[in-house]
Amino acid sequence: MIEIPSSMDIQIASEKIKPFVHRTPVFTSQSINRMFKTRLFFKCENFQKVGAFKFRGAINSILSLNKNELKNGVATHSSGNHAAALSLAASVKNSKAFIVMPNNAPKIKINAVKDYGAEIIFCEPTLKARESALEKVVKDTGATFIHPYNNLKVIAGQATAAKELLEETGNLDYLMAPVGGGGLLSGTALSVHYFSGKTKVIGAEPKGADDAFRSLKAGKIIPSVNPQTIADGLLTSLGNITFPIIQKYVSGIITVKEKSIIQAMKLVWERMKIIIEPSAAVPLAVVLENQSEFENRNTGIILSGGNVDLEKLPW
Amino acid sequence: MIEIPSSMDIQIASEKIKPFVHRTPVFTSQSINRMFKTRLFFKCENFQKVGAFKFRGAINSILSLNKNELKNGVATHSSGNHAAALSLAASVKNSKAFIVMPNNAPKIKINAVKDYGAEIIFCEPTLKARESALEKVVKDTGATFIHPYNNLKVIAGQATAAKELLEETGNLDYLMAPVGGGGLLSGTALSVHYFSGKTKVIGAEPKGADDAFRSLKAGKIIPSVNPQTIADGLLTSLGNITFPIIQKYVSGIITVKEKSIIQAMKLVWERMKIIIEPSAAVPLAVVLENQSEFENRNTGIILSGGNVDLEKLPW
Numbered sequence: 001m002i003e004i005p006s007s008m009d010i011q012i013a014s015e016k017i018k019p020f021v022h023r024t025p026v027f028t029s030q031s032i033n034r035m036f037k038t039r040l041f042f043k044c045e046n047f048q049k050v051g052a053f054k055f056r057g058a059i060n061s062i063l064s065l066n067k068n069e070l071k072n073g074v075a076t077h078s079s080g081n082h083a084a085a086l087s088l089a090a091s092v093k094n095s096k097a098f099i100v101m102p103n104n105a106p107k108i109k110i111n112a113v114k115d116y117g118a119e120i121i122f123c124e125p126t127l128k129a130r131e132s133a134l135e136k137v138v139k140d141t142g143a144t145f146i147h148p149y150n151n152l153k154v155i156a157g158q159a160t161a162a163k164e165l166l167e168e169t170g171n172l173d174y175l176m177a178p179v180g181g182g183g184l185l186s187g188t189a190l191s192v193h194y195f196s197g198k199t200k201v202i203g204a205e206p207k208g209a210d211d212a213f214r215s216l217k218a219g220k221i222i223p224s225v226n227p228q229t230i231a232d233g234l235l236t237s238l239g240n241i242t243f244p245i246i247q248k249y250v251s252g253i254i255t256v257k258e259k260s261i262i263q264a265m266k267l268v269w270e271r272m273k274i275i276i277e278p279s280a281a282v283p284l285a286v287v288l289e290n291q292s293e294f295e296n297r298n299t300g301i302i303l304s305g306g307n308v309d310l311e312k313l314p315w
Numbered sequence: 316m317i318e319i320p321s322s323m324d325i326q327i328a329s330e331k332i333k334p335f336v337h338r339t340p341v342f343t344s345q346s347i348n349r350m351f352k353t354r355l356f357f358k359c360e361n362f363q364k365v366g367a368f369k370f371r372g373a374i375n376s377i378l379s380l381n382k383n384e385l386k387n388g389v390a391t392h393s394s395g396n397h398a399a400a401l402s403l404a405a406s407v408k409n410s411k412a413f414i415v416m417p418n419n420a421p422k423i424k425i426n427a428v429k430d431y432g433a434e435i436i437f438c439e440p441t442l443k444a445r446e447s448a449l450e451k452v453v454k455d456t457g458a459t460f461i462h463p464y465n466n467l468k469v470i471a472g473q474a475t476a477a478k479e480l481l482e483e484t485g486n487l488d489y490l491m492a493p494v495g496g497g498g499l500l501s502g503t504a505l506s507v508h509y510f511s512g513k514t515k516v517i518g519a520e521p522k523g524a525d526d527a528f529r530s531l532k533a534g535k536i537i538p539s540v541n542p543q544t545i546a547d548g549l550l551t552s553l554g555n556i557t558f559p560i561i562q563k564y565v566s567g568i569i570t571v572k573e574k575s576i577i578q579a580m581k582l583v584w585e586r587m588k589i590i591i592e593p594s595a596a597v598p599l600a601v602v603l604e605n606q607s608e609f610e611n612r613n614t615g616i617i618l619s620g621g622n623v624d625l626e627k628l629p630w
Contacts, residue, residue: 025340046588266625273361273590273621306588310581315625 004245005156005187007194013060013156014163020059020092022048024161026168031271036287038294041172042268043165046276046306050084050112052233053161053184053304054148058085060157061146062093070095072142077130079105080233081305082148087116098143100133108309149183150239159187163195165300172199173297176283178304179203179212179253180234182242188302189249199300203246203253204283206231206261212238212246213253230258230314233279233305260285262314268303278314280304319560320471320502322509328375328471329478335374335407339363339476341483346586351602353609356487357583358480361591361621365399365427367548368476368499368619369463373400375472376461377408385410387457392445394420395548396620397463402433413458415448423624464498465554474502478510480615487514488612491598493619494518494527494568495549497557503617504564514615518561518568519598521546521576527553528568531561545573545629548594548620575600577629583618593629595619 005013024044033039045053062074073096076086083099090097097118101110102125113120123133138145147154161184162175175192179185182203189201205212209227215238224237238246246253265281267288268274283301287294320328342357360368377389388411391401398414405412412433416425417440428435438448453460462469476499477490490507494500497518504516520527524542530553539552553561561568580596582603583589598616602609 051588269590269625273366275584275588275590310584310628310630313625313628 002244005152009156010159014160016063017059021056024048029272036291039298041169041300043161043302045161046303050088051305051307052081054081054085056160057154057157058089061153062089064153069144074146075137075143076146077134078148079109084112087113087118091117098137149181150241154183155187158184159191161302162188162191166196171196172300174202175199175300176202176204177302178234178279178282179205181236182238182246186242186245193249200251203250204286205253205255207255207257209234210255213255216253231279231282254286256285256289260288264288275306276303277305277308317556317559320467324471325474329475331378332374336371337363344587351606354613356484356615358476358617360476361618365403366620366622367396369396369400371475372469372472373404376468377404379468384459389461390452390458391461392449393463394424399427402428402431406432413452464496465556469498470502473499474506476617477503477506481511486511487615489517490514490615491517491519492617493549493594493597494520496551497553497561501557501560508564515566518565519601520568520570522570524549525570528570531568546594546597569601571600571604575603579603581630590621591618592620592623
């Protein structure tokens, strides 16, 4: 039996991380609501530290380490928001972060992690090279491995975003989050389960990376193989902790076309004047493609992040 | 002697427009503050209705009309944010807006105004054609002309943005607003004068459209001739109401390079994850070019708007 975060774990995470995270605002847009005859509540995690919800899970992990563990630091493999989040979280507690990154990672991401004071270990861009590089770092340094999503403290941290949203909106008809490895979605589902029984949780996933959709259908984890999507935060496979939570507490996963993701992203930029990354646009893309389902309903959406290369926009 | 809005006028405007405007949030950015060793408070009028502070002045004007005037509607010449703002404001009170626009205005702006239900009157893109088209509309329809900035109700409306900001921050060392025709800057200066005596007000202006800077120096209005700047909201000249207010209540006008405007705009997009238009970036460009002046000071900045053509970004 796999352990999952309890209601108490999420409440403790919420209290512990409070001094370190932004309580991000919940935005609404009259023009988008009018356009789709609906009521959407956007939890703006693009305004979170490092520009993504990932900081919640990272700082919760760091705050759960003992003195000795803090001294040895933390390690992970990631070239995305988790790498930046863990690096900043470690620096907050004067700990060290060791980040394994493929040697073809974009410079902008390498620099972000460096700016937070982390040590980068480059490896060949293969799963095997990544895993052995991580193993070596952990062995050499004694650092604690913090998995990007398949980790109880990380999931409890991510769950606090939905908890805060529900505190402001009360019960919703739907609450949607994008799904990659499932850290955000499983945390969201647990917060809804513990704190707002009536809300239905929906995972939003690109058709070009629909491993979570297929996993739920198959009743077992189907790994993500060669995913093709602009939503670069959603390329990973579910884990053995996130999958059973999603299986039990998520009502369903809805997949969307790339075109809808880009359209949704542009709509948020234009109408709400805020910057979100493609992954964060996937839930609104679900509304775009399934308008009648959401008509006259109250739907929460976690805007997961806002880290975009402004030189390379998809329109 | 030219009349100027009184403290009471601004307080009344503030109460009257409250149900119709967004009370926009005040954002701070730890990373930008750290970068410039300063404390900046951004009043996010990019989140205002129609995406710009202009809605404040427009709705205040509309709410000041009597029944008969409302029946005949309002008219103005503008292809920018004032046109959209007046169109929406008129529609809110079931009035009509007649907007004179040059026939070479961007389609995106024409459509925005049309979407708010205004009637557009196209004219040749010359000052003379614009003025005679406006005169004709006013004569034919009995509509009330609402000048984009040289109008007491408009200035009192724009003043409410600074009033709200000061209510949240208390006294500041500096308060900066961009200056085009001077509606926002004069309103800002009046709110500071009436409600926060100690704050110094600074106008931020592109070097390529420095007519306000030169007007203050000359002690008379120097019209803007062939201005060259990416800050397309700041091309106009001061008016005979806005100029004396600025002369009396603004501490100074600081001009900045185009490069700094673009750099400031990108910085806000990247670090704050919000979309601002070039005109709104001019005050932060002042901080960029004069870092030592702002070190360890508290500075308010009015982010005037967020209407940008996402297909044509300046980087």
